[in-house]
Amino acid sequence: MKLKKFIVVSSVLLMCVGNYQAKACVDSFAPADCYMFSVYNHNKLNDESIQNKCIAFWKNYTANRVSEGDIREFLYGQPTSKHSLSVVKYLQLHKDADALHYLELINLMNSLTCSGDSWDYPSKSELVRRKHGWITLFVDASKHITASKRLGSRYWLMTMRAAYYSGNRASCQRLWDRYAGKYPNDCVKELAEGYIASYWFKDGEREKAREYYAKIGDLRSLRWCFNGDINLKGIETLYKEAPNSVAFTYLIQDYVNSMDNQTDTTDYGYRSYRLSAYDGKADSIKDAMFSEMKSFRRFAAKVVSEGKASNPALWQSASAFFAYFNGENQEALDELNKADGMQGTQRMKDNIRAIRFLVKSSQSNDSHAYQEYVIGELKWLDGMIKAEPLYTDWYGRRNHYVDVLRRVVYGRLVPGYLKLDNFCSAASLMGMIQNMVEVNSYDNNSANAQPFNYYSNDFFWFLDSAKVEDVVTYAKLLQNQQNGNELQQYAISHSNNDMNYFNEMIGTKYMRLQNFEQAKTYLSKVSVAFISKMNIAPYMFYDSYKMLWFDWLDKNVKKERYVGNKALTTNPKLKYCDDMLSLQQQIRQTKDSVQKADLLYQIANLYAQATLHGDCWTYLHYSWSVNPSYILSEEKEHYSDNAIASVQEAYKLNRSADNKVRCLFALAALSPVPWFYNAGEYVGDTYYNKKAYNVNSMQWKSFAELGTFRSLPPYTKYQLNRCDNLKNYFDYYKK
């Protein structure tokens, strides 16, 4: 732990870069909005890679006899722990005096850094001790730089560190000048260079410092070098000073992506929402951004024509991307083709290819040539995703090429095919990306893997919001893949196509439309084993015949909605369909009004139970929330309306007091608007309670009419005298 802290604290290298670019991928993550422009791998920019390299060094040094865990503990954990001491034991066993001495100096160095307690503050004597300690370390370590056979560079780094912390700048510089050329360009040398870099910038050798921070990917320090001038003005200034600065790779990437953040609209992502906030203004933010992008493009053209830049592909591709933002797709493609033929790193070339894919994906069509192109690029991306290490952050397990895939598929291909009314191509691509990316099939880290039948992901929401006919067509395609076009076949072959999932969803969609016959057709194809594993399975045990508006009378009614992991033995949705069909038929056939009223009363309850207010909400929904606005937004199926209509008809058909009372109470319970609501407000810091009354609400009217039945037997039979809400209503009336 101490060593790790020392490295972090002392080295200007490790100033929290981490997943900088990943974090920059918008505050509210929408998969369609990932950054596209990547000419450096931001995944590599974290101190873990240096840690891993150090651990690898010691593993090799100890001939793999000491475990990685023990080495990690020794270097970055507790040096005196049992695990750490195994390193020392190994060295003692092999009589490696040199390495043992080095470890002694490491311990000395750790003792010179801050203690673990943030409240400690060094005393004067402690500062003197530390200074002497650094000087001792300097003298001792410097003797071993050339004497040590295997640890020379590490002694060198330690000596430079000691010179730096004892304020001996001249020695630090001498050490660098004398030994830098002797050692390979590894992490040790990078750390050593960090000490010199901090002097460079203070002395005005900005280019040297910038190049160093750019080389090691220390973006924070790099930005500090630019003092905030990281947009076009900063780029132009830097070009004047150093046309081939390594820093351009980072500056231009950051600049392009910041413009991307503000301008690119997608049909799927939320950026279009952000831009729409500015619509209608004559000189909106969009205009300003486009104007600046035009200026950049002119500048980039100048840079390319002057021939001073060693990576003109970088400039040209950035210009091409800006052309795309401006809607000049053909211009963008032409510039990308030009960029492809220019000098640039392999990553820059890959970047060009990714951007080209994005531009072309805006032109979705069903031609054979286009499908072949898309399949080719999807295969290429598949390979790129596998080649680059994945990392996990707030937005899941990903790397840059996962982001590219998401941006192209979610942001362009899928919306494009939907616009062409090609639901099957859109759905197959959604299924493909769900399986390839979201279910982590690229990584064996199964702890993060989502099961395919997961009801809170983009694929689910895509299908859930689609028309049932479209999903039916897609399901047919899944079962007859040879009938699909090449792209559909490719995408489907990379999807998880469990027909239980689709049949279950189609059946539920038909239930929402109250087409219970069709619902049964599909639900009967779904295995009970599948339903038992659904996210809503634990909540499917409620009795739909329990009268919803009277369940408060039953002391034994379970208020907890979650009833555990019992296995289902039947599909409750199928039973519900059967019940509904039976009741509907009986209602149609019954001539007796009293009987009909009874049947209508029952069916009203079934309707109500399946709403989000009911216990059987799982029949129509895949999630539930206490948020009232969620409940309201989900009530598209008119089950509530049907429940109310059924009760109202039942009320009319049977004029008995018993029927009226139960129907009125049901209507009061089903009323979307309560008889009163809290209209309190804050005045300053004090909240003042206030009630407001909805006299036109169904609940108010039902309660009012129930008042006329207070002295009659049905009122007592249904125990309405125990209803607090009703009591409050009557109390209000008395006032």
Place this chain on the structure above:
Amino acid sequence: MKNIGLYIICLFLFACNRYDKPVPDAAPSVYFWRTTLDLDKEEISFLRTHGIKKMYVRFFDVELDNQGLPAPVGTIAFLHSVPRGIKIIPVVYVEYTCLKQPDTLAAKIVKRVLAMGDTNDVPIDELQIDCDWTKHTQKNYFELLRAVKRGLQGRRLSVTVRLHQLALDVPPADYGVLMCYNTGNLRSYDSCNPILDIKDVKPFAKYVSKYSLPLCVAYPVFSWNLLFENRQFRAILRDVNLGDSTNYRKLSPKLYQVVRSHSVPSPDLNSFGMMLRRGDEIKVDEVATADILKINSMLAKKRPSLDKQVVLYSLNAKDLNKYKPYEIKKIYCR
């Protein structure tokens, strides 16, 4: 009879003035709120010109760390010493969320402050605690102060007093500094001057006369530019040149409009900068000397000893250069 009369007169006078005690060793003072103690020539000149005798220097803040424990943050680095003859009084700002274990916290604060003084050759004979406490956190805060006072072993303890705290119980300290700044809500577009507005101070003035703790007063000499988009607060802007007519149009002395959408650097190193949109408005808040004097006059009428010591917030050449020397002199009541 005469003696009784004299006695009654003295009693009356005493009753009127028993709360009106000046702070000990009252002298012109400043707050210093940066994280490195390095003064430039202008700041040193200011200290000398105005005979500043005390600098209330923020030593560190106390906030909850990742483990939810109080920890010091933003500790000052002593790069230079202050001119001779100026006393440094350490100030520690304590987040109210850190008040769960006041005794333990007090011991840590005192130990650290004394250690900092010792290492950097800063004699410590007083400590000031700054905390935005309320009625709900009063108990623990007062315990903290009592524990700090015990730990200081005879040294002085002062506290900051915000206007709203005047209506609450008096903290157990030797004296307080009444913070007459940040009186309004900077996020409110309609707020006249959230830095200092007499309208915000007036409701609390009645508490000043009877506040039973020796008090002095602190006034602001800083300014800020507040960005509003459709009257919604967006950010405090730094380093914008409002005189650039290609980007800004002056609507009034305190209000500018963005005439061309453009980007400005962001102070946050993790962000690229901010886009200012045409139509956005920038409110310039600064406090005129006349306003400070007016407020001071109002408060001093209630409590004459209040301005025996005036503390300016804060020592910063960029802000202080906006005031003429005679204006500063007036504020210091010289």
